[in-house]
Amino acid sequence: MGAQHQNKTDALWKPGSFADADGHFRRPPPSFKNFITTDVDADFPAEVCRYVLYVHYACPWAHRALITRKLKGLDDIVEVVELDDKTPEIGWTFGGRTGPDKDPRYGFKYLKQLYEKAVPGWSGRSTVPALWDTKKETIVSNESTDIINMFYDKFDAFLPEEKREANKGETAIIPPSLKSEIATLNEWVYDGVNNGVYKTGFASTRDAYEESLFALFSSLDRLEEHLGDPAHQPYLYGKNITDADIRLFTTLIRFDAAYFTSFRCNLKMIRYEYPRLHLWLRNLYWDQSERTHGAFHSTVRFDLVSHTSGRKRARVDIPQYKEMYAYATVSKVIPKGPLPHILPL
Numbered sequence: 504m505g506a507q508h509q510n511k512t513d514a515l516w517k518p519g520s521f522a523d524a525d526g527h528f529r530r531p532p533p534s535f536k537n538f539i540t541t542d543v544d545a546d547f548p549a550e551v552c553r554y555v556l557y558v559h560y561a562c563p564w565a566h567r568a569l570i571t572r573k574l575k576g577l578d579d580i581v582e583v584v585e586l587d588d589k590t591p592e593i594g595w596t597f598g599g600r601t602g603p604d605k606d607p608r609y610g611f612k613y614l615k616q617l618y619e620k621a622v623p624g625w626s627g628r629s630t631v632p633a634l635w636d637t638k639k640e641t642i643v644s645n646e647s648t649d650i651i652n653m654f655y656d657k658f659d660a661f662l663p664e665e666k667r668e669a670n671k672g673e674t675a676i677i678p679p680s681l682k683s684e685i686a687t688l689n690e691w692v693y694d695g696v697n698n699g700v701y702k703t704g705f706a707s708t709r710d711a712y713e714e715s716l717f718a719l720f721s722s723l724d725r726l727e728e729h730l731g732d733p734a735h736q737p738y739l740y741g742k743n744i745t746d747a748d749i750r751l752f753t754t755l756i757r758f759d760a761a762y763f764t765s766f767r768c769n770l771k772m773i774r775y776e777y778p779r780l781h782l783w784l785r786n787l788y789w790d791q792s793e794r795t796h797g798a799f800h801s802t803v804r805f806d807l808v809s810h811t812s813g814r815k816r817a818r819v820d821i822p823q824y825k826e827m828y829a830y831a832t833v834s835k836v837i838p839k840g841p842l843p844h845i846l847p848l
């Protein structure tokens with residue numbers, strides 16, 4: 504099987520424009536859909552130090568990959584390269600403020616150049632996370648769901664026995680008996696919450712905004728109810744951290760600090776109105792035990808989360824606030840609170 508990618512300008516995604524003509528945000532599909540396997544003869548076989556993960560710490564999708572890499576103990580197996588700010592014209596940069604000032608391998612200044620190295624004439628979006636193959640010099644995948652699925656078990660041969668998913672049974676990241684239940688939850692959580700905050704924040708009409716906003720908060724209410732079942736405590740599926748926890752965490756840790764203000768997801772805050780979700784979130788964030796290697800805590804950078812989201816333009820057309828939003832956009836002052844960004848346990 505040859506490398507799979509799609510090289511075309513995303514019809515739904517133009518620089519500076521986030522919503523369709525009807526005001527709804529629609530996420531374009533990922534462009535690189537290859538998969539690392541344990542088969543040594545495959546196009547992308549699992550190997551130590553062959554693959555590099557490109558990330559920005561503000562991005563919740565990249566964050567999933569960072570958590571999984573740490574949780575699985577892949578630090579010495581998959582290298583990470585951190586990007587700096589994004590420019591509206593060219594996208595992610597190697598700026599030296601966060602991460603190196605140029606790509607460590609090729610000296611590039613923009614992530615876009617890495618995409619162009621993979622596919623000459625690349626004209627699509629250059630997104631993080633991107634998993635780079637140093638041997639084939641191409642992008643394996645730029646889809647976070649696929650990347651975390653690869654990290655879950657494809658590198659297990661290089662890990663101690665007890666860290667291998669096949670040996671973990673019901674304590675696996677995706678326990679066999681919960682596979683379909685977790686898949687169902689992931690699906691509505693993706694639509695209502697993970698992507699829901701984006702649909703709310705990038706909506707360009709009041710109707711589209713309200714539609715996503717109310718759907719987002721019904722999904723959060725549903726999650727709060729889910730956590731009310733003793734079988735769903737302290738984590739979403741009991742005593743073990745699963746795929747569902749990883750995916751939800753990266754959105755909720757940004758919620759009060761960024762989405763509430765910048766994406767106008769402001770009907771309720773996690774810390775005040777969702778006691779179970781709040782406890783769930785803090786249990787993960789403050790866990791620095793051997794079991795998690797502090798995977799959740801060490802991968803959160805609140806300074807970048809609020810900085811990057813704070814610059815998103817306010818686009819909802821609410822006449823009374825139009826002037827205020829216009830000013831907020833021009834002034835570029837980043838909202839500070841709530842402080843602290845997360846409360847203690």
Ligand SMILES: N[C@@H](CCC(=O)N[C@@H](CS)C(=O)NCC(=O)O)C(=O)O
Nearest residue numbers: 562564594628630631632645646647
């Ligand atoms: N489907 C992708 C989405 C990744 C994505 O949208 N990343 C954003 C940052 S949060 C990005 O890199 N955007 C750059 C751009 O659109 O130019 C995934 O889950 O991996």
